[in-house]
Amino acid sequence: MNTVLHKATTRGHANHGWLDTNHTFSFAHYYDPTRMHFGVLRVLNDDFVDGGKGFGTHPHDNMEIISIPLHGDLEHKDSMGNTAVIKQNDVQIMSAGTGIYHSEYNKNKDQKVNFLQIWVFPKEKNIQPRYEQKTFKPEDRVNKLQEVVSPLKTSEGVWINQDAWFHLGNLKKDFQTEYTIKQKNNGVYIFVVEGDVTINGQVLNKRDGFGIWNTDKLSITANSDAEVLLMEVPMN
Known part of the structure; x- marks a missing residue:
């Protein structure tokens, strides 16, 4: 990783x-x-x-x-x-x-x-x-990762001309979840809009950014009420 x-x-x-x-x-x-x-x-x-x-x-x-x-x-x-x-x-x-x-x-x-x-x-x-x-309905990202950008035209998200997926999450304190990489050789860049979270052991605060690649999944814990944007993108 x-x-x-x-x-x-x-x-x-x-x-x-x-x-x-x-x-x-x-x-x-x-x-x-x-x-x-x-x-x-x-x-x-x-x-x-x-x-x-x-x-x-x-x-x-x-x-x-x-x-x-x-x-x-x-x-x-x-x-x-x-x-x-x-x-x-x-x-x-x-x-x-x-x-x-x-x-x-x-x-x-x-x-x-x-x-x-x-x-x-x-x-x-x-x-x-x-x-x-x-x-997008804000209630659909409370303690969930709501897909808002996708390369699949059948998705709920807006279509992108790239093998990329974006998710928004409004996570309540102590909520835990995982995100599984959708396409091999993609990485994920996490941007913390509000609050504090821990991603794969790394503590992040408001407006911090954290990129991860060469892994299959991420663990996400909300240390406070938090809003996050996950951007999965090809690394090359």
């Missing part, structure tokens, strides 16, 4: 006034050659955007881009004609494929929006760009 620990305080940080952001992996002006990616997981940004502010129209290509709002509402517009608002309990994905332009703004002027911006290298390049979002 191999592991890598990224404590919350070691993340790259930038405050642009309207945007306060933490980068788990190298991004923009934050560069650390030891923290370029975890397998095909390339970006994990924890973004706080001021009311009415946001990211103007900008391009992407050949990347799977997942947005998970934690608090507040995020308005999305793109060159495919999609206009949508994503909120807490929603998960949005864009397959940028051959190329797409989009913008993201805080829908509300009176409160911040906090969302996770995640980039995953695609399995197949230059596909037709696509957009999808779904709302």
Whole structure:
């Protein structure tokens, strides 16, 4: 079993006034050659955007881009004609494929929006760009791992152009469970949204990240009420 620990305080940080952001992996002006990616997981940004502010129209290509709002509402517009608002309990994905332009703004002027911006290298390049979002029932992740992203089109989760699975869990204190790796040679990156957990003996706190590979399963214990995001991804 191999592991890598990224404590919350070691993340790259930038405050642009309207945007306060933490980068788990190298991004923009934050560069650390030891923290370029975890397998095909390339970006994990924890973004706080001021009311009415946001990211103007900008391009992407050949990347799977997942947005998970934690608090507040995020308005999305793109060159495919999609206009949508994503909120807490929603998960949005864009397959940028051959190329797409989009913008993201805080829908509300009176409160911040906090969302996770995640980039995953695609399995197949230059596909037709696509957009999808779904709302998930929060009660379905209480002391459970709720699948929210999947490569299987029959899944409840949003579809991703990669052999990757994401799960959200809202775990009550002292709850214990296991997660079994779905595909050989995949690893799992755990991001602790809130609270404290122990994964395979490693104690993790709020906003810590922990990657595990070369193992078949993980043991998970909630040391307090906790929210976690598990991202299973190919390691090469």
